[in-house]
Amino acid sequence: MSIKMIQIRALTQKDYDDLITLWEKAGLPYRARGRDSRQAIQVQIEENPDLFLGAFLEGELVGGIIATFDGRKGWINRVAVIPEYRRQGIAQRLIDAAEKALKKRGAKVIGTLIFNTNTSSLNLFQKMGYITSKDIVYLSKRESQES
Numbered sequence: 001m002s003i004k005m006i007q008i009r010a011l012t013q014k015d016y017d018d019l020i021t022l023w024e025k026a027g028l029p030y031r032a033r034g035r036d037s038r039q040a041i042q043v044q045i046e047e048n049p050d051l052f053l054g055a056f057l058e059g060e061l062v063g064g065i066i067a068t069f070d071g072r073k074g075w076i077n078r079v080a081v082i083p084e085y086r087r088q089g090i091a092q093r094l095i096d097a098a099e100k101a102l103k104k105r106g107a108k109v110i111g112t113l114i115f116n117t118n119t120s121s122l123n124l125f126q127k128m129g130y131i132t133s134k135d136i137v138y139l140s141k142r143e144s145q146e147s
Contacts, residue, residue, distance in 0.1 A: 006090055008097045011052040011064065013042045018061040019054070026080035034144060050101045055081070055090045063090040067098040074102030074110040079121065091124055113138060 011019060016038050023030045030036040045052050048068070055063030063081040067074060076098050081090045102110055112130065114121045126132065 005057055007056045008053055008093055010049050011054045013045055016041055019064055022061050022064050022080055025082045028080045053094055053097050055094055063094055065094040065098050067102055069102055069105045069107055074107030076112040
């Protein structure tokens with residue numbers, strides 16, 4: 001497979017089932033009854049169609065990324081690539097595309113949250129110029145386990 005054969009395009013609601021399959025194959029947990037439900041993703045895609053991106057090889061979704069913009073800062077979330085397609089530059093192309101979309105919206109700072117045990121993602125983002133902040137502690141308050 002050549003990286004040039006990969007097509008990056010915006011995901012649509014029609015891609016939902018393939019996105020869930022991608023997350024499952026990539027080992028990425030998701031909240032099927034909460035923020036990752038079909039209805040929730042549909043609303044998110046409608047509101048931000050340029051921030052839900054997929055990497056396709058011959059029509060198959062092999063990678064995906066979700067970006068968000070809060071009006072001040074851009075965020076990169078949910079980077080996933082099917083294991084047999086990893087280490088071929090797909091995640092990097094998805095991150096590049098998400099960064100471009102975020103910069104078009106005015107993001108001057110782009111961040112991501114990565115578990116410290118996910119060394120491959122940490123290495124990738126550091127390779128792409130992201131700096132690890134040792135002085136930030138992530139806190140969250142959730143309405144439910146599915147939030």
